[in-house]
Amino acid sequence: MSRNEATVEQLLGLLPDVDELELLRLTIIGTAVPDPGKAWDSSSAYATVDKRIVSADEVDRAVRQAEESLREHIASLYEGLRPVFRSFFEGREDDAGRQLVVLGEQLEGRGRMKAARQCYRTALNLSLPLLDKGPQILALRRIGRVSLTLGDFHEAALHYERSAQLARDAGETRGEVVARTGYGNVLAWQGRWSEAERHYxxxxxxxxxxxxxxPSVERAQLLNNLGNIATWLQRLDEAEATLTQALSMSDSLGSAPDLAVGFVHLAHLRERQQRPDEARQAYERALGLPVPPSLQSGIATDLADLYLQSGHLTRAEEWSRVAEEHAIRAGSAYTLGRMYQGRGNIARARGDEDGFTFFEKALEIARDKGYPFLEAETLAEYAELRRHTGGTEEAEAYLERAREIFASLGAVQSVADADRVLEEIRVERTVVEVPPETPLAAAGD
Known part of the structure; x- marks a missing residue:
């Protein structure tokens, strides 16, 4: 039987698991639209991108667009290798290493994180024997950055630390500053805030x-990070002063992404200060800046969570859909996974068991693409949904697996949080499983 349209899920099921088709997968997702025939169906509230539809004409257009994008990608890849070979044959291995880093940065900018890391690793191997440690210092930092994005905290920490040591030995102060900042970022993601603060x-x-x-970008970023850590450690007056200084410096330097992150950190501070209206304004200022769709999606997800915590579930759902549109435009699997984790939390707040579809989608992305921290966080949030909908044993199993992943990543605060909730669940189970004592029958009159 012929058809005029199909769901994303059906179309992706037709594609072999071949790397060269990844662009087509992302293009199809970006082309898809919500099914208008199910606009009033209650199940549409829980539809992920898989349930969006694409017409036959749009699929044909997506194939042509993805093919052209792939041609451009391959051409760019090979063009990026030309200066690598040229430098190598001219005896300038240091420059060849730097050119490999440039190629990796281009791939990273297109969301191809694992391919970028391979470029950086090749650059590192090439630079190891060189007397000039500059290319090695840079390659180590880039591996650290991508590994942190992928949630591979141990590898990120290892490479940032090696980069900082080499930079210190080589007298490259700015390189050491950037590497130490990166190492602090890893510690912050692990919830080791006091250690992160010391490195910053x-x-x-x-x-x-x-x-x-x-003023410098490095200084503004460090102040931003220190302000964020002060918020987490409940030193709110200090956080206020530090973030104000960071925002002013980022603004003067014209760094939109740093300014946006500064507003996000300010919003987190306002939430801790119980000033939700000002937190919302900070998020909206961040969203008004020219930043990549992936960052816009993250900000919209945070704004949705603010509305959720304030009890405004309808507004939270509206902003979660905005986050979804930005995530689709970003073409980033990680951004999609993070966004669906947020939508799952909103469904949980409504007490809707059907919200499991969002958590399942986030888990599928995290496992398929290799994002361990996202997987663990999603499992922990999913456990809360199951805990409050009668699935206590399932919730316990999810949390135990989340705790295992957190522990393997060195995320100490997350491990502590998981332990606390596990203990609560076990106490609840004990209370339910122990029947009340049967009173002795009263003697008959």
Missing amino acids: RDALALLEAEDGDR
């Missing part, structure tokens, strides 16, 4: 010894 302060001291108080 060490990096800032190095930078100030080199530059004084001169």
Whole structure:
């Protein structure tokens, strides 16, 4: 039987698991639209991108667009290799290494994180024997950055630490500052806030010894990070002063992404201060800046969570759909997974068991693409849904697996949170499983 349209799920099922078709997968997802025939169906509230539809003409257009994009990608890849070979044959291995890093940065910018990491690793291997440690220092930092994005905290920490040591030995202060900042970011993601703060302060001291108080991107980022850590550690007055300084510096430097992140951190502070209206304004200012769709999706997800915490579930759902549209435009599997985790939390707040579809989709993405931290966080949130809908044993199993992943990543705060909830679940189960004592029958009159 012929058809005029199909769901994303049906179309992706036709594609072999071949890397060269990844662009086509993302293009089909970006082309798809919500099924208008199910606009009033209650199940549409829980539809993921898989249930969106694409017409036959749009599929044909998507194939042509993806083919052209793939041609451009391959041409760019090979074009990026030309200066690598040229530098190598001219005896400039250091420049060849740097050119490989440039190629990796191009791939990273297109969301091809694992391919970018392979470029950086090749650059690292090439630069190891060189007397000039600059290319090695840079390659190590880039591997650290991508590994952090992928949730591979141990590898990220290892490479940032090696980069910082090499930079210190080579007297490259700015390189050491950036590497120490990256290492602090890993610690922050692990919930090791006091340790992260120490690394940020060490990096800032190095930078100030080199530059004084001169504004710079590195300085603005460090102040931003320190302000965020102060928020987490409940030093709210300090966070206020530090984030204000960071925002002013990012604004003067014209760095839109850093300014947007600064507004997000300010919004987190306003939430801790119980000032939700000002938190919302900070998120909206971040969304008004020219930043990549992946960052816009993350900000919209945070804004949806703010409305959720304030009890405005309808507004939370509206912003979660905005986050979904930005995530689709970003063409980033990680961004989609994070966004669906957020939508699952909204469904949980409504007490809707059908919200499991969002958590399942986030888990599918995390496992398929290899995002362990996203997988663990989603399992922990999913466990809360099952816990409150009668699936206590399932919730316990999810949490135990989440705790196992958190522990393997060194995410100490997340491990502690999982342990606390596991204990609560076990106490609840004990209360349910122990029947009340049967009272002795009263003697008859």
